Amino acid sequence: MRRPPAVAGRFYPARPETLTRELERYITPSAAKRAALGCVVPHAGIMYSGQVAGAVYGALKLPAHFVILCPNHYGAGGPLAIMSAGVWETPLGDVPIESKLAQELKQACRQLEEDTEAHQFEHSLEVQLPFLQHLLREFWFVPIAISVGNYARLEELGHGIATAIKKVAQPVLVVASSDMTHYESDERARVKDRKAIDRILALDPKGLFDTIHREDISMCGYGPAIAMLTAAKDLGASQAELVRYATSGDVTGDRAAVVGYAGIIVY
Numbered sequence: 001m002r003r004p005p006a007v008a009g010r011f012y013p014a015r016p017e018t019l020t021r022e023l024e025r026y027i028t029p030s031a032a033k034r035a036a037l038g039c040v041v042p043h044a045g046i047m048y049s050g051q052v053a054g055a056v057y058g059a060l061k062l063p064a065h066f067v068i069l070c071p072n073h074y075g076a077g078g079p080l081a082i083m084s085a086g087v088w089e090t091p092l093g094d095v096p097i098e099s100k101l102a103q104e105l106k107q108a109c110r111q112l113e114e115d116t117e118a119h120q121f122e123h124s125l126e127v128q129l130p131f132l133q134h135l136l137r138e139f140w141f142v143p144i145a146i147s148v149g150n151y152a153r154l155e156e157l158g159h160g161i162a163t164a165i166k167k168v169a170q171p172v173l174v175v176a177s178s179d180m181t182h183y184e185s186d187e188r189a190r191v192k193d194r195k196a197i198d199r200i201l202a203l204d205p206k207g208l209f210d211t212i213h214r215e216d217i218s219m220c221g222y223g224p225a226i227a228m229l230t231a232a233k234d235l236g237a238s239q240a241e242l243v244r245y246a247t248s249g250d251v252t253g254d255r256a257a258v259v260g261y262a263g264i265i266v267y
Helices: 016-026 046-059 099-108 129-135 151-167 186-201 205-214 222-234
Strands: 038-041 065-071 080-082 087-090 093-096 140-146 173-177 182-184 240-247 258-266
Touching: 016 046, 016 129, 038 046, 038 222, 046 129, 046 240, 046 258, 065 099, 065 222, 080 099, 087 129, 093 129, 093 140, 099 140, 099 151, 140 151, 140 222, 151 205, 151 222, 173 222, 182 186, 186 205, 186 222, 186 240, 186 258, 205 222, 222 258
Parallel strands: 038 173, 065 140, 065 173
Antiparallel strands: 038 258, 080 140, 087 093, 182 258, 240 258
16 A cells, blocks of 8 residues: 655645755754653644654654554544555655554554555644654654544553564654644643643653543544553653643744644653
8 A cells, every 4th residue: 555645735845855944944953862662743734833843853862663643633434543554655755664563553452443544634644754754764654543532442552552562673662643722822722731741741641631621622632642651651651751842823923823732752
């Protein structure tokens, strides 16, 4: 299966040379890169959230293998949709799916369904790939789209991811693609988002789930974040760091209705 880009030219530039210049602009290289178990990275258009995503990826000692979890914004396909073979295209070239890791994931988490429909038009995973392509000569990944909102199923997925990662012979980074509060005032978004961020920093997936629902926080990728946190804890995570937070208002100047973006690394 060859999955063509769905949002090139809209969420990020379609011309390779233009995209490369944008990535160089937004990626913040760190002198002391660290290996990590997981991260939360935003997925808006690169002009809005690129600085936050670039700060995360620039701070990491990146492995060659990834599990990338994204929300399913369009409701197409299955509730927990995985692709186990093929390549994803971006303007910077092809990225292969890690089939061996995908098979381990399906063995460890039986609720995963082989499903290309959920991924066909989904932007939230696709926009992560150019950042990784710019920083790595070669890498492999497994895509999982999530439309499940039940905590027990998200926790089960997280445990399954950790089990699968333990069985493979190479480091794997679990990426949770998520934006934060949507279309509230900048002031209100920052207050709400801080409550969710604090639960992630505390490595508290159930607390994140409860906070999202109690405070009515429109964090689209809370499912990926919960699964990532659960997996990271099983893999020995001991701390998390907020690398950068911003809102769309920082770019547009419109503070009346913003989207929040948090970049968090779990070690």
